[in-house]
Amino acid sequence: MRFLLSLVSHVISAAAALLIANWILPQVxxxxxxxxxxxxxxxxxxxxxxxxxxxxARQYASAVLGGIGLVSTLVALWVATLFPDGLTITGLGWALAPLVVWIATALGGWILMGLVFKRTLQKHDQGKKGAS
Incomplete structure (x- = not known):
């Protein structure tokens, strides 16, 4: 159940993040x-x-571990642009989009998992305990 909710949270926050980047960055x-x-x-x-x-990064460049979220977001955005008729990023968007999308997905995941899905997980865990 936790994996399924995490997956749903990730997809919803990714969708919201891409929409936000599209809305505020003319290069996206x-x-x-x-x-x-x-x-x-x-x-x-x-x-x-x-x-x-x-x-x-942990193995070869531990000094950059703090920026791994941004790097993986940049690479994931690049991969998403390889599929036609979906996402296009140009110019300065390559510098700004990873930051916007990373912040939006982090906040989205925190809000969804921490606030929205928390009750569902608690009910699910209580149901498991009651059935035992």
């Missing part, structure tokens, strides 16, 4: 026709690349 374009693909590709890429990049 998110097309309606490719919205779902862009969100899914970004969310999967960030989920897979985040731990991989963290392990690489």
């Amino acid at each position: 374009t998110l097309r309606v026709s490719g919205f779902v693909v862009a969100v899914v590709v970004f969310a999967v890429a960030q989920s897979v690349l985040g731990p991989f990049i963290f392990n690489l």
Whole structure:
């Protein structure tokens, strides 16, 4: 249950983050026709690349561990732009979009998991204890 809620939280926060970046950064374009693909590709890429990049940095460049979230967000955004008719980033957007998307996904995940899904998880855990 926790994994499923985490997955839902990640996809929702990724969608919101990409919409926010599209809204506030003129260099970021998110097309309606490719919205779902862009969100899914970004969310999967960030989920897979985040731990991989963290392990690489921990092993070879521990001084940059604090910026790993930004680096994995940048790489995930780049991967999402490889799929046509979804996400396009140009110019200064490559510097600003990772920051905007990273902040939005972090806040979105915290809000969804910490505030919204917390009750669901508590009810689920109590149901498990009651059934034992």
